[in-house]
Amino acid sequence: MKTFPLGFRAWGLHSGIGKNKSKPDLALFYSPATCSAAGVFTNNQVKAAPVVFSQSALRSGRAQAVLINSGCANACTGTRGLKDTRESAAAAASGLGAGNVLVASTGVIGQFLPMAKLKAGLAQLCRTVAQGKSNPLLAVRAMMTTDTVPKFEGRALRAGGETYRIWGCVKGAGMIHPDMATMISVVLTDAKLPAGFLRGALKRAADESFNCASVDGDTSTNDCIFLLANGASGASLSSAKDLKAFETGFTNLCESLARRMVQDGEGATKLVEITVSGARTPADAKKAAQTVATSPLVKTAMFGNDANWGRILAALGRSGAKLNPDKINVAFGNLAVARNGMALPFSEKRGLQILKGKTVPIHIDLGVGKAKAKVLTCDFSFDYVKINAEYRT
Amino acid sequence: MKTFPLGFRAWGLHSGIGKNKSKPDLALFYSPATCSAAGVFTNNQVKAAPVVFSQSALRSGRAQAVLINSGCANACTGTRGLKDTRESAAAAASGLGAGNVLVASTGVIGQFLPMAKLKAGLAQLCRTVAQGKSNPLLAVRAMMTTDTVPKFEGRALRAGGETYRIWGCVKGAGMIHPDMATMISVVLTDAKLPAGFLRGALKRAADESFNCASVDGDTSTNDCIFLLANGASGASLSSAKDLKAFETGFTNLCESLARRMVQDGEGATKLVEITVSGARTPADAKKAAQTVATSPLVKTAMFGNDANWGRILAALGRSGAKLNPDKINVAFGNLAVARNGMALPFSEKRGLQILKGKTVPIHIDLGVGKAKAKVLTCDFSFDYVKINAEYRT
Numbered sequence: 001m002k003t004f005p006l007g008f009r010a011w012g013l014h015s016g017i018g019k020n021k022s023k024p025d026l027a028l029f030y031s032p033a034t035c036s037a038a039g040v041f042t043n044n045q046v047k048a049a050p051v052v053f054s055q056s057a058l059r060s061g062r063a064q065a066v067l068i069n070s071g072c073a074n075a076c077t078g079t080r081g082l083k084d085t086r087e088s089a090a091a092a093a094s095g096l097g098a099g100n101v102l103v104a105s106t107g108v109i110g111q112f113l114p115m116a117k118l119k120a121g122l123a124q125l126c127r128t129v130a131q132g133k134s135n136p137l138l139a140v141r142a143m144m145t146t147d148t149v150p151k152f153e154g155r156a157l158r159a160g161g162e163t164y165r166i167w168g169c170v171k172g173a174g175m176i177h178p179d180m181a182t183m184i185s186v187v188l189t190d191a192k193l194p195a196g197f198l199r200g201a202l203k204r205a206a207d208e209s210f211n212c213a214s215v216d217g218d219t220s221t222n223d224c225i226f227l228l229a230n231g232a233s234g235a236s237l238s239s240a241k242d243l244k245a246f247e248t249g250f251t252n253l254c255e256s257l258a259r260r261m262v263q264d265g266e267g268a269t270k271l272v273e274i275t276v277s278g279a280r281t282p283a284d285a286k287k288a289a290q291t292v293a294t295s296p297l298v299k300t301a302m303f304g305n306d307a308n309w310g311r312i313l314a315a316l317g318r319s320g321a322k323l324n325p326d327k328i329n330v331a332f333g334n335l336a337v338a339r340n341g342m343a344l345p346f347s348e349k350r351g352l353q354i355l356k357g358k359t360v361p362i363h364i365d366l367g368v369g370k371a372k373a374k375v376l377t378c379d380f381s382f383d384y385v386k387i388n389a390e391y392r393t
Numbered sequence: 394m395k396t397f398p399l400g401f402r403a404w405g406l407h408s409g410i411g412k413n414k415s416k417p418d419l420a421l422f423y424s425p426a427t428c429s430a431a432g433v434f435t436n437n438q439v440k441a442a443p444v445v446f447s448q449s450a451l452r453s454g455r456a457q458a459v460l461i462n463s464g465c466a467n468a469c470t471g472t473r474g475l476k477d478t479r480e481s482a483a484a485a486a487s488g489l490g491a492g493n494v495l496v497a498s499t500g501v502i503g504q505f506l507p508m509a510k511l512k513a514g515l516a517q518l519c520r521t522v523a524q525g526k527s528n529p530l531l532a533v534r535a536m537m538t539t540d541t542v543p544k545f546e547g548r549a550l551r552a553g554g555e556t557y558r559i560w561g562c563v564k565g566a567g568m569i570h571p572d573m574a575t576m577i578s579v580v581l582t583d584a585k586l587p588a589g590f591l592r593g594a595l596k597r598a599a600d601e602s603f604n605c606a607s608v609d610g611d612t613s614t615n616d617c618i619f620l621l622a623n624g625a626s627g628a629s630l631s632s633a634k635d636l637k638a639f640e641t642g643f644t645n646l647c648e649s650l651a652r653r654m655v656q657d658g659e660g661a662t663k664l665v666e667i668t669v670s671g672a673r674t675p676a677d678a679k680k681a682a683q684t685v686a687t688s689p690l691v692k693t694a695m696f697g698n699d700a701n702w703g704r705i706l707a708a709l710g711r712s713g714a715k716l717n718p719d720k721i722n723v724a725f726g727n728l729a730v731a732r733n734g735m736a737l738p739f740s741e742k743r744g745l746q747i748l749k750g751k752t753v754p755i756h757i758d759l760g761v762g763k764a765k766a767k768v769l770t771c772d773f774s775f776d777y778v779k780i781n782a783e784y785r786t
Contacts, residue, residue, distance in 0.1 A: 045710040047718075075706075076718070078734065109706060110702060221706070221710060297781055300777070301781065309502075313439045313469050314468075317437035318436070341469050342471045343504065382779070385693050385774060388694065388697070
């Protein structure tokens with residue numbers, strides 16, 4: 001974790017909210033210095049208590065800590081759920097002697113947080129980080145639900161002769177769809193940046209990364225991304241060039257996290273990268289890409305390594321995007337399989353080679369305009385069904 | 394087949410379009426007397442050649458035969474596909490000495506019809522029905538693709554002292570979604586009815602039945618429903634009362650066929666009947682019901698017999714329907730599981746009992762209006778993935 005930003009500490013432990021005793025379920029990210037902070041949240045109308053709470057807490061543009069639990073979403077829990085979130089944030093603030101604490105939760109919907117367990121675990125977490133201890137990997141593991149691997153990544157950049165760091169982590173892995181979903185991401189930087197800039201940069205980066213990812217078309221009650229900057233590196237970014245460099249590095253980091261989140265989608269055996277070009281409008285391009293990305297028939301064909309481009313055309317046909325079916329071209333990687341809406345002869349062997357790859361690029365040219373869009377998704381496997389048939393019970 | 398209408402003949406045989414030699418793949422429905430006829434077709438912008446052809450053929454309001462093949466959708470096949478469909482219809486018309494022949498196809502998209510095989514099979518079909526032979530079950534089996542059982546049903550009704558019959562069949566079983574999908578249905582009656590009436594009755598019945606059914610959210614290039622009336626019973630329906638009785642019986646028959654189509658959805662282990670009430674508008678009610686019906690997370694929970702109502706609320710939250718999350722009630726059958734957007738204590742044992750049934754009713758009350766909608770769907774099982782990962786190859 002050489003790129004974990006200066007002045008932040010992170011820890012995770014098992015508090016008993018989750019069932020699996022060998023996995024941490026409560027994470028804390030903390031900076032003794034107050035940070036500029038911004039967040040992006042789910043568009044789902046059914047919002048979990050921590051989403052409502054953190055959205056409001058971020059109006060100040062400042063935060064010092066992020067508390068995250070897995071095992072319970074604290075969604076559909078009414079005023080009691082909101083009170084539980086407030087109490088958790090207050091307990092963390094008092095335990096750390098800190099200001100604004102942000103909260104995120106993930107897990108089963110419709111259950112109350114076991115507050116006694118949470119508070120006991122939280123007290124221990126606060127003591128640990130107050131002693132100066134830090135283990136970001138424990139925090140990342142505490143956020144995980146059906147994720148199979150911890151997903152984090154960092155960058156070191158330079159500004160005004162100083163090195164600063166950007167580091168982020170994300171948890172998926174189902175209910176992921178453009179406009180966010182069952183995902184939580186925390187990005188930290190020790191650069192000094194104002195909250196107003198963070199808000200804009202986060203919104204733009206999310207649109208280029210997490211909002212282009214889809215696992216199953218379901219969006220969640222609990223999604224949030226937090227971005228905190230504490231300035232501990234001494235690098236103060238103010239020139240247009242420095243801000244631009246930060247934003248490029250940050251967007252790039254978010255893209256990489258989003259890609260890894262989809263790769264680790266529930267039951268996923270491969271990443272499917274859908275590019276639509278030649279659309280009439282950007283909205284049409286996005287509609288077309290998203291409809292293909294969420295089609296169960298396309299996703300099961302990808303799992304079966306089946307170059308079934310007909311299902312792609314059928315999905316495009318119901319996408320609502322303006323089409324001329326006789327102008328659509330489709331390729332898997334560099335293998336053209338359909339031209340002008342009709343089959344091209346192609347080597348099934350070469351098709352199989354491409355479809356068996358860990359990343360399958362699907363290029364769709366609608367041929368009616370110049371707009372483009374890209375959506376990342378994964379295939380639909382037996383394991384997706386297995387994981388989600390057995391999740392709650 | 395006591396309710397198979399007088400004056401119609403049906404036959405099916407294996408022509409070699411499909412791979413499975415033990416299954417018929419070419420069906421013919423034929424009436425020596427010209428019929429009034431109407432059709433309803435897919436809304437998908439990518440339309441198969443037979444859809445384009447039959448839509449145009451039905452402008453006359455008359456037909457004498459319906460030719461259906463499985464094994465090849467003849468979709469995304471351009472002008473050659475359209476020429477193949479026209480040639481098939483012309484060959485059937487000449488073989489039968491008949492007028493207007495309607496055509497439907499189902500199977501893999503993007504492949505051309507093997508015309509030599511089709512024509513040889515068709516010639517034999519024409520000879521068989523010209524001899525007066527009829528075996529509707531063979532025709533129903535010839536339409537099937539991943540369907541596991543033939544689905545047909547009939548009614549006998551009376552008008553003006555005469556008995557007349559309505560009989561229909563349908564093939565599913567994937568790519569089924571409101572506004573039709575990979576489904577073909579033929580409904581025949583020996584009542585005498587004008588084409589104008591048939592058109593209206595078919596549109597209304599489809600909205601109440603097939604357009605309320607969803608298997609996987611994918612809609613197809615090939616869907617069509619045909620309704621033919623040949624008057625062979627001698628029953629001429631003209632009074633408002635008789636027309637009403639026909640329409641009720643016909644709608645009821647379509648509802649039953651739609652229900653059986655969903656029950657036989659790809660990999661389905663159960664029928665899920667989603668009722669939304671208390672919506673602000675009928676459009677909101679439909680949006681809410683359809684979003685729940687197509688949510689992979691809800692459908693896998695149904696497969697896992699998991700009373701995970703949180704996923705229902707999450708789906709409602711992204712449906713776009715006007716909501717107040719604090720007013721939503723959810724019940725599985727008569728077991729209330731959420732009230733005012735929050736958990737109700739309920740017997741997991743009783744929940745399991747309901748969810749293990751062959752039909753699972755989900756009642757959702759949005760609590761913000763008076764509009765209602767119902768959607769039929771099925772669960773998402775390992776077999777759905779298996780069937781669709783291996784379909785084409």
